[in-house]
Amino acid sequence: MLMNKTKKVAAEKGNRVLITANVLGSAGPMRFVVNEKELVAAVIDMVLKSYAREGRLPVLGSNLNDFLLYCPGAESDALSPWETIGAKGCRNFMLCKKPQQTPKSVADENFEAKKRPSGFAKRGSGSWMSWINKSISLKVAPH
Secondary structure: OOHHHHHHHHHHOOOEEEEEEEEOOOOEEEEEEEOOOOOOOHHHHHHHHHHHHHHOOOOOOHHHHHEEOOOOOOOOOOOOOOOEEOOOOEEEEEEEEEOOOOOOHHHHHHHHHHHOOOOOOOOOOOOOHHHHHHHHHHHOOOO
16 A cells, blocks of 8 residues: 555656756766656756856856757757746757847947057958058068
């Protein structure tokens, strides 16, 4: 009778699976045993806490809203934080920091252009190789 109760409790928990989470920029993968019905947000939080506890580099932070979890084999879109981790059937994941988007106004761009010395070209508008050649030719004195 006692065995039947333990089996029911184990069945209610769901399947536990081993997942591998690679953190972009880190030395190696992190492995966890999680419930298939665990939310992606909870897994991201678990990875960040374990990453910090192990003292890995680069330092990531602890705000799970700043990160995205990708399943490399399934599709290119990040997993939704409200999805279950077992929804895609994937066991290998990649944790990446969300790109920081800072909107720039036209006034900021004009200020940066005025601040830049006249010999420097705006990024993307000139060839850096030609700039290097010009600066080297000015410094080398003929014999």
